[in-house]
Structure formats: structure tokens, C-alpha cells
Amino acid sequence: MRKRLFIILPVVVVVALIVTIIALSGRGGSSIKITGSNTVTPLSSIWAEEFMKIHPEVSIGVSGPGSGVGIAALINGTTDICQASRKIKQTEIDQAEANGVEPYEIQVATDALSVVVHPSNPVSELTIVQLSAIYTGEITNWNEVGGNDVEIVAIARDTNSGTHVFFKEHVVQMQGLPTEDKSLEYGGDVLMLPSTKEGVSQVASNPNAIFYPGLGYVTEEVKPLAIKQTADSTGVLPSVQTALDGTYPIARPLLFYTDGEPTGVIKDFIDYCLSSEGQEKVIEVGYVPLQ
């Protein structure tokens, strides 16, 4: 019995090795690794699926832990494409160049960063200043912005997220407004969640919560708020139209970064994303196409 085992074992190992080698060489094609923004992930996944249908020899892997993770991966040379929902910072460009990486920016779509609450919440519009006060912890009760007398549960993404950074700069610190204050930070009571989906499902189940997902993550279970640039301007709801005509105050570009200008199969993929076919997918996912 034991002797037979000694014969079977090597045979199994050899067969496994051969199968692995065949599987590896059989693929023959190239692979693209995309990592970064959680916001862009649904879009990149659809593009990757469609592109792989047309080019079966290419395999594309998409992961979305956050823009910061993607940019760190680009700097460390561990990804082909970094997807980002914020622009790369000067310090990150310097770090990349020190590592011999040249970040090359391509805008692939636009997002209307939506602010959502529970459908039962009577509040339907907020100004940037009010949003800033909610997220710094200055306003803690919904009745201070015209809602019920309940405490606000402010939900944000964690520091890996490009949305976290974009929202901090453009809403919390009110970039571009006369009230801009670069010293403002998220308040200590803000919940920092590891994914956009978790934030949306928290708002869907919690009548006191507020969160900021990308337009593609807004579902029927949550209510997007109209955003007012200043107290006298009219509130604008996030949508493809309002993002395209520039009336929605917190629209932002969704970006791809590569090391230098893309070539070969990576260029083919990005060309597909920017083609009219690829841009149609943008609308399907719920984001805003470039044109």
C-alpha cells in the first residue's frame, strides 16, 4: 500500500506541473493590470469584460481599493494602469519620477459626485458650506439644515479613496469659494468606510446618514441631494446632463494614469475606452461620458 503511494505521488506532481506549464504557455497573450479607484471600478470592469470579448488573447484584472492605492502602485511599478477619481498630487509626481516612473494622465469619463441621504429624510438640498460644516462636525443635527431633530451620521470613505481626497478639497475645504479654508479637516465623528458600496448600503438602512458616492453607485434606495454652490444659487441635482453642462458644482474627472504614453495592448484598451462604443458603456454604468 505504502509502496503504491510512493509511485502515485510523483506521477501526480509531474502531471500537475505539465498541466500548469501548458496552461501558462497556452494563454500566450498579454495581460493588463488595473488598480486604484473604487469609484472607477464598475466602469473599468465593464470595459475589461467587453474588451476581452473582442480580444480573447488579452486578460485584464481590475481591482478597486482606492485611488491612493492605485497611485502608490503606479509609483512602485506594480500596476499597468492606475484608475483614479482625483488628480495625482505634485508630491506623488516627484516620488514617481524618483522611481523612474512618468505618470501620464488620460481622462476617461466624468463623475457627478453625489451626496445621498435616506429617502425618508425631508432635506432635499444643501449648500457647499453646509456640507462642509456637516463633515467637519460643526453641524451635528439635521434640524440645523431644515430636517428632523435627529443627529447626523456623516459617512465618508477612508484615506485610500480618491473620493475622500476630492471631497475634502472641494467640499470640506471649499476650494474655489470665498470661504475656502485649507486648514479644515474631516471631523472626528465621521465614519470612514472601506468601500463605496458599504457607504451606500448604510445610507439605505439608516434614516440619519449622509454619504457621497460617485453617480454610478446611486441606487433607488437612496436619495441624492441637490447641491447649491452658494446660499442664493439654485440647487442642482447630480445627473449626466448637469455634469455635462457644468452646472453641477462637484463634478470631477475620472482618470487613467500610465507610466509614460501608453503603447501596445494598453493603448488598444484605452483607445477602446475612449471610442464611442466604450463611452456608451459609461452611460450604462451611470457615469458621464466625455462628449
Place this chain on the structure above:
Amino acid sequence: MLGKTSSNTTAEPGEALRRRWRLGEKLIESWIFLAGILTIIVLLGIIALLLKEGLPAFWYTPPWEFLFGTKWYPISEPPTFGIMPFFVATLWVTLVATAISVPIGVACAAYLAEVAPTKVRETVKPIIEILAGIPSVVMGFIGLMLLSPLVQSAFNLNTGLCGLTAGIMLSLMSLPIIISVSEDALRTVPDDFREASYALGATKWETVRHVCIPGALSGITAAVMLGVGRAIGETMTVLMVAGGALAVPVSPTDPMMPMTAAIASGIGNAVRGGLQYQALFAIGLTLFILTLAVNLIAARVLERQKRKFAR
């Protein structure tokens, strides 16, 4: 093999065979020695890495400011690193987990070892051990979907994502360890003890309470410490359900971010060698020192207990 040896012992080749045996023994001995040394090398390597990557953080933020600072803004300009919120969060979550899992775990172990019929014990114990094998991300899901709404309505909170929810989930994860190890410890208490106790007229409860549990206390302490270690080090579950707020939590019902969650959620976007990277390693170093302290205390308690019950 054995038959051959015995037939050969009377003949000359016995000496050669014995030498071969000794060689085999030497080989196995050195193999075991290497295996033992390897764990020490790995441990020293981890300590060296933590020190090398983590200590430079203290050039930027002095240790006391790092430990007692209440502001953690790793991606601001300039960044601020204070880990007081994470440290307190870890303490809260561990406290809740221990407060729930120790009484239940020890009671369950006492039932299984002292009261339960053999058949019940033999079915229940494997089931409890399966509980230990549930992946922590699954526990996180259960906490997120089932427990957090319950906690929110039961305690009338603003959100169910808080230290209490995380602590309850962690207690479920350290329960199997505590039960399993305590039950083994209780079963090593000699039957003479129990019989002597019954002979003195003690009831079952008195025997368990005053004889069996004190007799197995060293093992139970070890079980509790293992459970506490699990609760301190658990990452995925607390990342998902503890809420992740950056304020110093004043009550377990506040949303909070324990140290493990802070490392896990920050390490992805930390550029190797950058300030945030070093600060995260410094949190790792703090966590390591904390678990080391727990283990050292456990060892001291065990030692004292052993001396008390020396026989």
C-alpha cells in the same frame, strides 16, 4: 523492520546497525533543532523589520506625541500622526470582547468537561471548533448585515457600526479558543480531587466552583490570554463593522477605528519609505509591544499559578 533488528542482535552486524540508528537520530535531532531555530529567526526578522521601518516615524513625530496625539491626518499637508484614537479603540473593542467571551467561554467549558454526558461533549466540541474556522471576513459580513442593525435599535444608537458591534463579533471569534483550551485544562484536573471533594460532602456546583476551576486556573488563564490575543490582532472584522471614526472613543457605542484597522486601511496608499508608511509601521510596533505585554503577563500568571498548585 523490527523483526529484522531482533534477529540480528545476536549476530555481528548489530554494531553497524546501531551506528546507522545513531546517524538517523542525529539527522532528526538537527532537523528539529533547525525547525526550532527557524521560528526564532523569523521572529527576530519581524522585530528587526518593525524597528527599521517604524522607528524613523519618531524622528518626525516624537514618541509621546505619537502615542498621546489625538489627530491622525496622514494625507494632509503637513501630515499629523497621533494614534490615541486607535489605541483607545483597540482597548474598548478588546474589553467588550473579553467581557462577553470569558464568562460564557469558561461556563461552557465547565459544562462540557464536568456536567455534560460524553455523547453531548463529543458532538458539541467539534461544532465549537468549527466556529473557530469561520473566516473573519464572513464574521464581518454577519456583523454588518445582521448584528449592526440589532445593536443600533437595541441601544437606540445613531449607527450600528461601532465598537460594541465589533466587540461582540470578536467575542464570537475568541469563544471557541477559550472553550476548547479551558475544557482541555479542566479535564486534566485529576479525578482524585473531585472524589475528595464529593467525599467531603460538596455538591457538584461546589466541586466545579472550588476545586475544578481553581485546579485548572493556569490553563484557563492561558485560554483567556489566547482569546484576548485573537481579539487584539483581528483586523478584517473590525475594519468592516467598527465604524472607522477618528475621534477618541469615549464609550463602546461610538464608531471607532482600532489599530489593526488603521494599519489595514492605510497601508495600501502608503508609498514605501514615506512618512505615512513609517507611521503605520510604528503602529505595528505599538501593537506588537501590546501583544507581547499580554503574553508576558500571561506567562507570569501561569508561573504563579503553577507554583501555587505545585504537586
